[in-house]
Amino acid sequence: MPEFELPTALEAHEPPEARGLARDEVRLLAGSSAGVSHHRFTELPELLRAGDVLVVNTSGTLAASVPVVGVPMRLHFSTLLPDGRWAVEVRGRDLRPRPGRAGVLPLPGRATATLEEPYTRGRLWSATVRAALPVPEYLQRYGQPIRYPYVRRRWPLSAYQTVFANRPGSAEMPSAARPFSERVVTRLVAAGVQFAPLVLHTGVASPEAHERPYPEWFSVPATTARVVNDARAAGGRIIAVGTTAVRALESAAGPEGRVAEREGYTDLVVTRSRGVRVVDGLLTGFHEPRASHLDLLAAVAEPDTLRDCYAEAVRCGYLWHEFGDVNLLLP
Template identity: 35%
Template sequence: MKLSDFDFELPETAIALRPAEPRDSARMLVARGGDFADHVVRDLPRLLRAGDVLVFNDTRVIPAQLSARVGEARVDVTLHQRLGPWEWLAFVRNARRLRVGTRVEFGGGLLGEVAEKLPDGAVRWLFEAEVPLEVALERAGTMPLPPYIARKRGIDARDRADYQTVYAKEDGAVAAPTAGLHFTSELLAALDAAGVVRETLTLHVGAGTFLPVKTEDVREHVMHSEWGRIEADVAARLNAARAAGRRIIAVGTTSLRLLESAADDARVIRPFMGETAIFITPGHRFRGVDGLMTNFHLPKSTLFMLVSALMGREVMQAVYAHAIAAGYRFYSYGDSSLLLP
């Protein structure tokens, strides 16, 4: 597979800079095999069957974007992966200004020391503060909006709420599970009334989700790892649902990647706790899900490869061509799709 196989033309005007208001008024393109139709997200209860299981990712985005002055230069730090209570890997802009042992004051009482500079460009930080790290980050950090939004308009106070799902619970993500941004408490209640079952897992989304694929041979790309957990009782209920012939539909590619990591060759979902670096491309045999609700992704991204694996590359090229022509909004704050192979 070549990287160019997953390319398409996307106009700049298609990139959403703010979410729809209310959230569930976003448009949703529903694809069943090679057929697709236009809906809105609040139609979801009547588009699903009673007994279908939606699997949500309850990770909560932390204010993981930090900035400081080092000499005359500004250093921007995006936390990527937590290694310990006070230890993180991060991507750093202007990292050449840093040496091992450099101490940086980020404001809000948060101090960081460069513990290691890794060959891949990441930096390992040791933080300290007089309050818990989560509290210090709330004071010093800003929401880690995707680069394609932050570059266009910056980050403001609205993003603290906008870039968080209404059911977020477990602190640790540095990027939102964006398919879930479309849900409101009213939509969740309507799904319950329609007999749609809700289950929850946790996958802490890392900043590596925004890293571009740089190898023309897709198989040479090294996928980032992320920490996830599926509780034993959740796995048991998902397996019982599948045994009863009910569909398991992931809300977001993060939920899908964790379910696929936990499922065995017999399509049994096992309890899971740990890192996953699963890279899903066409040819993957899906074992954990029967469908996916997801936003519209970047050209040549690992996420467009994932949806192409689920639906077929030609189908997804047609779906995206329709979405672009019909004015759907793309990326994290954009519209949604419901993909049912």
């Protein structure tokens, strides 16, 4: 994995629209064994070729942060669990994780969340939520998008949605797809690049914890499996948009790399030692030092390519986090 320090000056504090850019005008750093090159995201169609497939996550972002009544804390709704409970995270005044103790948290609208048992070590809890509305509707009425300290002010939920979002369920935005716009999608299709949708509802990924991924719900439809399999047979490249798309697609792939229709909870952790069976390239944001996402990137790109990309991104002032710039890793 690349070793680097992230200067605070490279944290994106607001959406690109607040910096005077369209969402598709963020910077794009392309890396492959041939080296690195600098672009705007609007140049993506020139970097791909006819027959390539972009695999996109159509999960929509929830307003997953709710205040706890009477105390300076917030509850982050992470993942709906198979037994109907929710994995949740409690955060304190400074918005850092609070391990807390089991108990009942009062929420707006006379709702409650009962913390029952740890879901991950020290951070997430399994909780029973009681509310007058189903949780997604409850969050729409009482919640706000999850916001970490580097984002200095509130932004509406629309700022956290991608153009592909059509199935709400993610605690945090599948942000690699945020730069896509209708005009870029149109140009890609005109250039012969195909799109293959899937869903993975991503949970909260604490910047402080850098913990391993935990199970998340995904769905790979039959049409996407067919598009990917046909493209691979014809020599096309499969390029995942975001680490969530990698995890979902690889969860639906057999040992020989053939993708099948599949849905459910995946606990797959993609690492360099495990490798990838389907994905050839990846469009992704820039990840923090020592983040577990870097293990997944190392399964797609060569170590030298990753090191070169991150060194160049720091040197040239690329921006990190969900409102930042993007990195295209090609074979």
